[in-house]
Amino acid sequence: MKTLRHISGFLLLSAVFLASRALPVHAGNGDLKFSTVVIDAGHGGHDPGCVSKDGRTREKDINLDIAKKLGAMISAGYPDVKVIYTRTTDVFVPLITRADIANRNNANLFISIHVNAATSTQAHGFSTHILGKDKFSSNQDLVRRENSVILLEDDYSTNYQGFDPDDPESFIFFNLMQNAYYEQSLSFAAEADKEMKSGPIPHSRGVSQNLFIVLWRTTMPAVLVEVGFMSNPSDLKVLNSATSRSGIARSLYNAFRTFKKEYDASLDFTAEPSSVQPPVREQPSQPVTAVQDGYGVQIFVLGKQLKAGDEAFRGYDVKSFRAGSVYKYVIMETSADRARKLFRKVRKEFPGSFPVQVKSGTVSALQN
Ligand SMILES: [Zn+2]
Structure with missing residues (x-):
């Protein structure tokens, strides 16, 4: 509960x-x-x-x-x-x-x-x-x-x-x-x-x-x-x-x-005239980085894509997944148990983080 x-x-x-x-x-x-x-x-x-x-x-x-x-x-x-x-x-x-x-x-x-x-x-x-x-x-x-x-x-x-x-x-x-x-x-x-x-x-x-x-x-x-x-x-x-x-x-x-x-x-970006349609092919696919299905800890969600190795990742290997207009950032793990264990380790570093399951590029909260 x-x-x-x-x-x-x-x-x-x-x-x-x-x-x-x-x-x-x-x-x-x-x-x-x-x-x-x-x-x-x-x-x-x-x-x-x-x-x-x-x-x-x-x-x-x-x-x-x-x-x-x-x-x-x-x-x-x-x-x-x-x-x-x-x-x-x-x-x-x-x-x-x-x-x-x-x-x-x-x-x-x-x-x-x-x-x-x-x-x-x-x-x-x-x-x-x-x-x-x-x-x-x-x-x-x-x-x-x-x-x-x-x-x-x-x-x-x-x-x-x-x-x-x-x-x-x-x-x-x-x-x-x-x-x-x-x-x-x-x-x-x-x-x-x-x-x-x-x-x-x-x-x-x-x-x-x-x-x-x-x-x-x-x-x-x-x-x-x-x-x-x-x-x-x-x-x-x-x-x-x-x-x-x-x-x-x-x-x-x-x-x-x-x-x-x-x-x-960021405002310059959003202020782009709506008449200008960005070419569809330039939209990132989902997931942004090719990873297999698995588990992990979502550390945060942002409206922009960070590069690999960004300081915000605090040294962790973080994968990003596009979800609508935002990116979900996940430290991957190989099993649900390992994801929960990792969560206990990183939750202080990343307030708002939680264990997740990744399936076909979709990130969802890991149920008990
Ligand atoms: Zn005070």
Whole structure:
């Protein structure tokens, strides 16, 4: 039953995703190109976020500084891109307002910046998060903490329909229908993950799907980055250095550059006049790469075809299968059992992955 729910959830996600592909991306003033980014410095005002043991470093200040540095880099590199902040001073902003700011401005990307903390001083590194329900996630405490900010808001029960931050699984309204921007969110998250690995806090805790309210309420690609751990002495040292905070902002800026480039390029493709009919013979056959029937783990679905050896495959030998307007990416295995075993191994690296059967080029979820 669990598996069934998982699969139907995925199918739902795919359906929404496929539907969303047909819709024009935010149109701004009739201009489809990337025009607006919203940078969200987490916490603020009477909500300090996490605080260092000595009480001297507060998450809200670190977030704001990195947000401003990132915004300045984007403004300098792309004078045409509108950079909007959810806050530029030490003020409290409800989560719903942060999302509303992004929605109201038709932003093309929402980047939320946070600092992590744990009871153990050992936990360290950065992590990137997109909206979703990753049942294997070990981030329950983090999600609870970031979401519990709403308890500090005056009228949270009306704004969040009675959502209980202590029980994120309970909010049935938090469904995957909201996740129409999965592909683009994942694309920025993967890019940020890659760039930050060569930044001042290089240890990656991976990309995961979590139920963050601020991501749920936004209607555009949205990513939340936990840049490091306040509770880890060496991460804290980095967070306290202005130069290092610039380095972190630089990593996010590099990810932004790639994202914007790909975003605009994909629009050029979709903006092709409909009167121009692409020759039929150039359409890839199915499957794209000739493989025999078998089993495997589908790691993700994308609207474009990646080349063999792409970084997104993380070193795995991945085959692609065309399904309508999207490509399904599968690490092949020789038996159902081996596929399930592989899934247990890679599920953390590839949030949203699941075991599949491949038959005549068609990829379907593996039933129990
Ligand atoms: Zn936070």
